[in-house]
Amino acid sequence: MEKTNHVVHDHYDAEGSKIGMWFFIFTELLLFGVLFVIYSVYRYMNSDAFHLAALELDTFIGAVNTIILLVSSMTIAMSTTALQKGNKPFTLLLSGITLLLGIVFLVNKYFEWGAKFDHGIYPGSAHLTETFSQGEILFFGLYFIMTGLHALHIIIGLVLISVTMWKINSGKVHAERAALLENSGLYWHLVDIIWIFLFPLFYLIT
Amino acid sequence: MNSTSIENVANYLKYKGKYKGLLGWIFSTDHKRIGLLYLYSMATMFSVGVLLGLAMKLELLAPGKTIMDAQSYNATFTVHGVIMIFMVVVPGLPAVFGNFLLPIMIGAKDVAFPKLNLLSWWLYVAGVFLVLAALLFGPGTPDTGWTFYAPYSFKTGTNMLPAVFGAFVLGFSSILTGLNFLVTIHRLRCPGLKWSKLPLFVWTLYGTAWIQLLATPVVGITLVLIALERLFGVGIFDPAMGGDPILYQHLFWIYSHPAVYIMILPAMGAISEIIPTFSQKHIFGYKALIASTMAIAFVGYLVWGHHMFTAGMSGTAQYYFSLLTFIVAIPSAIKVFNWISTMYKGSINLQTPFYWAASFIFVFLIGGLSGLVLGALAANIYVHDTAFVVAHFHYIVFGGTGFAFFAAIHYWFPKIFGRMYDKAWANTGWIVFFIGFLTLYSPMFYLGMMGMPRRYYDYLQEFHGGNILSTIGSWVLVTGFIIIIVNLVRSARIGPKAEMNPWNGKTLEWTVPSPPPLENFDEIPELGENDGPYNY
Amino acid sequence: MSNEKHHIVPYRVYVFVLLGLIALTLLSIEITHIDLGSLTVAGAMVFAAVKSYLVLTWFMHLKYDKPYIVTMVIFVFAVFAVTIVVTFLDYLYR
């Protein structure tokens, strides 16, 4: 920008930006980590209620979403390979698939949440606070917060991937400068890992 | 750079970029300008905090109402705490001196991500404004204390949302600064500058950055939960819905205890630079100082429960937390011993920065040792949440970080502004400040031992004496503060020009002109076998 | 710095990893139908841990990264684990 003193400031440091991304991922891990701490504490304190409440969630939708995310993780990982091999259209195709799968995931989530809302299960709802036990209220509170925050991360990931695709398309990201794609990939895998834990905690362990 | 004379080099204060004037600063990605932006914005917030502190002392001058009512008092210590912790001492030395010096000290032209660095400052400002919005608009200033303990924090009728959200944004800014520093230290060290040759200030920034990275998100999400609780009544910390208020305290302190080491580590780093320079001597126990920095950073992560000894934790947890609290004190002790040993057989140049550093050691000792009293279970039960704790943390936060900050500003002032301050006034300011400090906070130890609880708007007659003394101390302190600030501000504009290396320091920042040119180095320096930050 | 060689991972490696992940997912769903009592949580967590190990090493390329990055990742997970354990020192013994 204002670096007019003719110093070329464009040092490209792939490893630097990679570890930068990793540091960011560490932060994110701890962010979700806290919610996992809360979850485990309350599960420990109300194990029966958590058991009951988990029955309300649909394992099938959860499993489908898991697989969607896993596949999308693979495609974004592959797109790096494609980029390194210099195959631009295939790179775009693969990251496009990731994008699409991410959106499908969100749509699924939307219907899942919608169904819960229709049953009157949402934070602070009268139905929830009056008819459910304390442990169940906590379970659903955590369910909405954790999957909500995860969904927010999916959205951020989607934006990141879109930007990357834009830059691949315009040639700013290419085999020699693949850091942006790799970093979006890393971020997307983080989102995947978090879901890998969310899925059993909310849908499986009943 | 096309000129060799220091006068004509476009130094970082003068160069013209795309924007002019103020815009040239607030859109600059130059790490030095960003450092100064932090300095100015922090100094502003700091002054607000100081005024609030004075107001509290005035209120406590006598029992009953003095200048404000209970609601205002509660709001005052909350805002005072939030400003001082989240806006002043947590960003503190890393954001100002870290930004300014880290790249120069490791022989780099800038930090790894200059734009991210600017973004951090913007986020900082945004956070500040959010918190201020909580004061000015809405149903009343937050009154929960800086700890935001549940369930009061979602029961109070005051304007919590912007305050909590502001603290969250400030946390985010802190994370990004930490991330930036980590990558910078990993990737941008100049050739020959091995890890084992890094200046200790850089090492402390490294340790601090890790804590920022791993602890800050914890408080971030916890505060978001408080906000969600207020908005939707999720129930996470609400005992009426099965939530556990003690869990909130765990999460809050998982961040806020490491945060106290975020505050003190860079301060210790600055002291580790100043003492060798003014003793003209190699630092004593370089490796031990690095090891203790890392030990503080790591063990400091695991002792949070000592803030909760009376909260209703299990006995096992109390046992464990008390034990580790004592363990984490040891690396601090090692540091003190090494600093004092560095003076041994040195050639001590008694200058203002050294006075500050030596008095830092003294007040840090008092603060730290009173921390040991608090760490002992039985003693803690007695003085927890009393004025004793208030004395402890002012001694160590303000005495530690604050004194180190002043030491640092007097040490690096000639480098930063290219001018020298008036030394006689600087020394006068220091002594007045030091006396005021002792008068202000020492009585609080006594009050705490007599059993006066903290966050008390009003108190019983028996606590009167100590409070009067303390209030008088606050006026002396502020007199000292004004002398110092006026001297520095004046000198930054009209002081005599400073040399490149007025103190004969050995770290890399003393090899570039004062003030440094835009990209610090014409050529990236290279360190030989025998060069090092402390090789006098 | 910018010339560091990148290891190019063949596509099929990713496919294998994905198949492994999906298999593990299905397996973990199956296993919850068996009542393991208190071990259910532990079991599910073991599956999740193995799955994230796969994602970390292959998808996130840790296998090909420099050792110090791997060390840092392990360190962060360790810090998190210790945090949980320490928190539970309170809840387990209340």
Added chain:
Amino acid sequence: MYSSEITQASNFVKGVDTVFLITLGVSFFFLIALTVVMLIFIYKYNRKRNPKPTQIEGSTSLEIVWTVIPFLLTMLMFYYGWVGYKPMRKAPSDAMEVTVYGRMWNFSFEYENGKRTDTLYLPKDKAVKLNLVAMDVLHSLYIPAFRVKQDMVPGLENNFMWFEPQRVGEYELFCAEYCGLQHSYMYTSVKVMEDSAFQSWMVDTTQVVAENIDSPTATGRRIMQNIGCFACHTTDGSKLVGPSFKGIWGEEVTVTTGGKERQVTVDEEYIRRSIYDPNADVVDGFNKGLMLSYEGQLSEEDIENIIEYLKTLH
């Protein structure tokens, strides 16, 4: 704290003061020793006296010495800290039990025989166990003279503290956890009496009964005093947290019910609702959620007495 008056006020004083003295002793030793050494160095190795520094990079043996010695000392402090604290966690099974209710912003104490007070009366030389119940937010029961403090956490089971008063007298009792507006006024006192005096105080319900017979008004007042209504309400027309009770009977007030404003006249029905379900009708100009329901705390009879009392406040 070491004034002889309060030193033996409870069985915990000794343990706490011991660890205090040990840590303070070690602290003062290091503080003075290190400061003196530092001053000597500054004097002796001043540039004027010692213009040429001698380079020393460190010493492993010294590092070990000053790691090990502080380590041992801290372990000593830790040990005494734990030893002094440990007995506080386990109340003797024959302890006399008192239930303490903490609410914004007063304490009330309920004895085994149902007697309720706003001051804590205790017999000397007898273990007491205080069962702590927080009604709204966190509070903390702190008796400096006894060296005890325990947070009162809403919803926490088995929230208690115990001690044995060992000296007759009156001591301060503070709320030590910040709990909002009047936190600093949330204090009362502990009165320790000889056992015999305590026993007769305890069974002495005559006074209450007598008042009950002649005047429900006085009883109402006493109930309100003990349960702490006056922390938020005055009888002189000034406004605290809640509206003043002055002239409340028969008054027209504007309240918000379920989001809608309406006018009501204060009658028995309204007062009862205000006490059992305070958030149903929120008085204009005051905040919802501050006053909590007293259902289960105040009986129908208590409420009637309160109403009688409120009627008298013109």
